[in-house]
Amino acid sequence: GAVVSQHPSWVICKSGTSVKIECRSLDFQATTMFWYRQFPKQSLMLMATSNEGSKATYEQGVEKDKFLINHASLTLSTLTVTSAHPEDSSFYICSASFSAGAEDTQYFGPGTRLTVL
């Protein structure tokens, strides 16, 4: 149980275009979802916290107008990278948990590799 999927698994796009990444909890309802970014040979960096039905909370330094997050249902959150540029190329990973509690395990998706040309 506790499976999280992401779509697409990889995407290549031209500079200036927007890209949407989906994160789904397949067998549980996720009140809270998180979005991370990981550059090569580096650790994961938390970008934002998303709660169903409310606006996402972004970490300091993350542009909310560039990285649009929508958590429309208890099983789906989307991250849209708007006007993508080569420096946005990265590995984007989402996680989901049953609730916003420290005792609730976060289950991670497989990640989405974004390459901006």
Place this chain on the structure above:
Amino acid sequence: LAKTTQPISMDSYEGQEVNITCSHNNIATNDYITWYQQFPSQGPRFIIQGYKTKVTNEVASLFIPADRKSSTLSLPRVSLSDTAVYYCLVALYNQGGKLIFGQGTELSVKP
């Protein structure tokens, strides 16, 4: 925030027990300790989580002393497939269970 510190890398051989210790001196009363494993180009995989004392599951054990300022992940009889990065994390109670990733420990298991 409860920052974690763990060794950057460790080497081991197949069949050995591996213990990775992590310090989290600023852990708050209601925070939880959790460990993840990550292979290249994959999302982290949950290993184990605990609050205090000892927790054991089918893949690992987690030892947490009474002061909770450190924790030790124990992997029994590692195999080559256990070569990965292991992250020690503190789930922040006052911030909705948020996880802040440190650098992790790169474990290399040799034949």
